[in-house]
Amino acid sequence: SHFGVQEVHFSPNENYLVTFSPQNIESDKLNKDKPDKGEPQTILIWDVKTGQSLRGFMYGAIFPAFQWSFDDKYFSRISKGLISVYETPKMVLLESNKHASIKLDAMVKDHGWSPSDNILCAYIPEVGNNPARVILMEIPSLKIIGEKALFSVFSCVILWQDKGEYLAVSVDRAKSKKKIFTSFEFFRMKEKDIPVEDMKLEDTVLAFAWEPKGVVGGGGGHRFATIHSPEKSDNKTRSVSFYTMIGSNVKK
Numbered sequence: 001s002h003f004g005v006q007e008v009h010f011s012p013n014e015n016y017l018v019t020f021s022p023q024n025i026e027s028d029k030l031n032k033d034k035p036d037k038g039e040p041q042t043i044l045i046w047d048v049k050t051g052q053s054l055r056g057f058m059y060g061a062i063f064p065a066f067q068w069s070f071d072d073k074y075f076s077r078i079s080k081g082l083i084s085v086y087e088t089p090k091m092v093l094l095e096s097n098k099h100a101s102i103k104l105d106a107m108v109k110d111h112g113w114s115p116s117d118n119i120l121c122a123y124i125p126e127v128g129n130n131p132a133r134v135i136l137m138e139i140p141s142l143k144i145i146g147e148k149a150l151f152s153v154f155s156c157v158i159l160w161q162d163k164g165e166y167l168a169v170s171v172d173r174a175k176s177k178k179k180i181f182t183s184f185e186f187f188r189m190k191e192k193d194i195p196v197e198d199m200k201l202e203d204t205v206l207a208f209a210w211e212p213k214g215v216v217g218g219g220g221g222h223r224f225a226t227i228h229s230p231e232k233s234d235n236k237t238r239s240v241s242f243y244t245m246i247g248s249n250v251k252k
Helices: 022-030
Strands: 009-010 016-018 043-047 055-059 072-080 082-087 110-113 119-124 132-138 144-150 153-160 168-172 180-188 197-202 202-210 224-229 241-242
Touching: 072 110, 082 119, 110 153, 119 153, 119 168, 132 153, 144 180, 153 202, 168 202, 180 202
Parallel strands: none
Antiparallel strands: 009 016, 016 043, 043 055, 072 082, 110 119, 119 132, 132 144, 153 168, 168 180, 180 197, 202 224, 224 241
16 A cells, blocks of 8 residues: 555556655655665555555656656656666666666756657757757667757757657747747658758747547548747737648648
8 A cells, every 4th residue: 555645647558557645755765775664655656457566766856757668668767867767567777778777978858758669769958068969769779769969959848749650859949038939850750760850930839739640540640730929929919830741841
């Protein structure tokens, strides 16, 4: 049992349940360096079929605490700029990485799993004269299969299409101290060498969404929409634009 649970989260295939009990945060901190006290009890991962608790974790400031691969084989989180990827059902750090967290060239700020393959997308902010980067990595091999350098980045959001055929990375850049403009980097995940296409928008982008999988028997999923507003407007004037990934270039 797990007393004081306030949040729960299922893995994509519902093989595992993650529970969060804030009443254990302080005791976990006190027992952090005391192995005889057992595993942390703030976050527990359960086997749904057996009801058995498989492993405990300390609280990491956000919940859901983990991101999951599409097939429930792996789950991950960022800790101190490193990506910790765990294997199920053993609940241990990647054997292929000698049971250690994944360290890239600089501290990772965000990451997300492909909805169809065991591929991680990681975002590394700018450090000094080094540009920000978006990296695509196969798990468990840790092979880098795609990469894009980004400059003058204010913020970055990872946006997977639900079939995993495309990845959009929304990049906000500072045009001036008060002006922010948005561009998108599109990764064509199923094409050879994963080509990347850039799309810059003059308007302020307020929202982005991929088309759902589409109608039964149809294709679908290759379109996306943005809600945007002219830069000099008061944000009350808004438009919706639709685009398609069909063809060699993104087009309306």
